[in-house]
Amino acid sequence: MPNNQIQIKTGKDILAKELAALRGSVNWTHHASCVDIECSIDAYPFTAQARNSAGELIGYVSAFSDGVFITMIGELLVHPDYQRRGIGAALLKRVALRYPGVSIQAHCPSDGLSFFVSQGYASPEQGVRVVSKNKTPVNESVIAWASG
Secondary structure (H helix, E strand, C coil), X not given: CCCCCCEEEECCCCCHHHHHHHHHHCCCCCCCCHHHHHHHXXXXXXXXXXXXXXXXXXXXXXXXXXXXXXXXXXXXXXXXXXXXXXXXXXXXXXXXXXXXXXXXXXCCCHHHHHHHHHCCCCCCCCCCCXXXXXXXXXXXXXXXXXXX
């Protein structure tokens, strides 16, 4: 591969430590262990990556979809040294090619809104709330009660 060429490909041949370094480069504040990152990579049915000519991971996208109504972007990351070169757009295009005709949604930080709008995404006129819950242990007695 020539020195300035970027390779985009799908697949899960990504090391957790590579993705951890990429996450750190974009200052993601939620730290995860390599075991957590490996679980995340394995859990997503679709992942794509961008690598520079030295083979370094410089971009990553993960997504899941029901194949009919919705596709959700899990993570879309591009190393700051490679931003504004079309890498994020190319990664999003891989998601759209994998799930053609299915609506794609992403949880978008405010500093990423202009990127998504430039790619044809629209922000709803009415505000959308994102709710989340931290990992909590499941109480086995609650499961037994609910199922019986």
